[in-house]
Amino acid sequence: MSDLVIDNISMRFDLPNGDYVQALKDVSLTLKRGELMSVLGPSGCGKTTLLNIVAGFLAPTSGEIRLDGNRVDGPAAERGMVFQQGALFEWMSVRENVGFGPKMKGANKAESREKVDHLLDVVGLQDFKEKMVYELSGGMQQRVALARCLANDPDVILMDEPLGALDALTREKMQGLVLKLWKETGKTIILITHSVEEALLLGERLLVMAPRPGRIHKEYRLPFADLGVGKDLREVKMHPDYAPKREEILSMIWDMEEEIMGRTEEKSA
């Protein structure tokens, strides 16, 4: 039982005006250790809410999350999180940021220093160890965020649009890095993204969610992540199955978006 189990999660909260929002309804799924699942969906489908529940920042109104059989009831070091941006501590150097988790645990200083150095080498920041994080570019900052998360050696890594704020070229490079780290470390990863391409390239499993109420719409198993490890991701995009899958998922999401638009138009009309 070394799985992450999302067991029949529902999330509903009241609004001040007496209305309520059903952010998630009956979401269930199980991730095996070492799986990388990307989550896609139009805005408002509850994907970030789901991630926050798994991380332990929110308590679901019903259902529960179990990691290795233990019920999740708050944030903990076993579930690391990588945020879109701005979650680094700008009062610390790159090295201190990455070493934050081990320091909180009271780990042996020399050991954690070695580990931090190694991780910074892995993410390609060996020359920036002593820099302050605000001296780094956006892409470098996200490398620091990845390294910081890995330094804590979590069982599950939750990524909330970690590459969303990067420019297209940097983003492609970072996608390769994420795949590489996933294979090397064997971590379970949930990756939330807005980009269909990113979801296709990185997700061994791909979950498409639908809004109102937030729920699982469809799930895919994809070969591209395995193909892409250690390779140029542009080659993967040449794969004959890639373009049709992309079209299929894109049109699915467009349909959902249009449905939402239609509903709001009805409301306003």
Added chain:
Amino acid sequence: MIPLLIYVGIFVGAYFAVKFIVRRATPQDFTSLKTVTFGDESAVRADRWASIISVVALFVLWGMFTGSALLPKFMHMPGPFMGDTQFTYTAEGPAGTDDATVTIRVHPVDQKPDAPEVEPGDGWAKNDVAVIGAWRSGLILWDKNDEANRRNDEARITAINGTPVQPGDRVRTDNGSVSITDKGTINYTPYKGMQMEPIWLPSPEAVWKRFISLFDEGYQNFTLLQHLGWSLLRVIAGFFFGALVGIPLGYAMGLSNWFRGWFDPIVEFMRPVPPLALIPLVIIWAGIGETGKIILLFLAALWIMAIAARAGVSGVKISKVHAAYSLGASKWQLMRYVIVPNSLPEIFTGARVAMGVCWGTVVAAELVAAEKGAGMMIMVASRFQLTDIVITGIILIGVIGYGIDILMRKAENWLVPWKGRG
């Protein structure tokens, strides 16, 4: 009005002078290559020449209107008339009309010369003398030495320098003006010029001299350094205690519903109360001694620091807090490694504001009642019209306030270099 016109004149004149003379050799940096500068705030840089000329212009104006020895004579505004001057009056008495001359010696106000000696002259009206200080005026009892006088309507003035006059009239003469009072006396006002009298505005060098003497000899039992030092000490003590209580209070308000609810009404109510309004109450409660001053400054700093600390805590991005927790931090570790460092920039800003407010408040409190301190020094000096001490004091208060702000900024750059870089 005239000083303002001169000031505007210097402003405009210096602009063109600098534009045509100095501007040739500016470096070709990036900003100087911008073609759009009007509306681009980042392209507006303080012109160093303007700053220098601005300060110099203030001193020049000050010197011009006080007849400062630091400026060449031709730059002075016309000063008051000093020296001997004369006018004649024509009086009508029982023995007919007669002329007499009045000789007036106008002297600098700080020295009193002897009266000039004149011949009595012919006729029943005798020549008179008067001694009048510059910027003053004087009554001339012209009939005192005459053979007829005005008390029983024997004699009265009919003309000054040949100009017929009635009581209430004013006649211009050389170097001054003469008016006839309702009772028929002559009131002579020497020409006052456009310079300020030292008791209203002393010259820059007089202020400097006073500064040196304050430094060496002091005023009201304390040297200048003691006065300023006491003011500073009060500010530092009050600010220290204010921060000591205010910062934890602000943190508590930023971290706990109960604290926020409990202290919100108090803080929000006390924030807009100017510390100066508390002076009377503090004097009633704690007297005019050091305790009262420090309580006042404590109260001035307390709310500012509490609000700054609260804002610092509220300003923590939730993703940083989440990140710290999911990296295994405990509440205490979150506080120590995330909340405190994240709030330091806000606290520094608050500290800068608080130090400024405390400095203003301490001077005001000393104006009201104190036996030493910068405010007390200028207040007591003003009661004796020692304008030079007042001006020295004001300049030093400004310099110290500015110095405090610069020091706080330096400390901020040094201690929280990540400010605004999140």
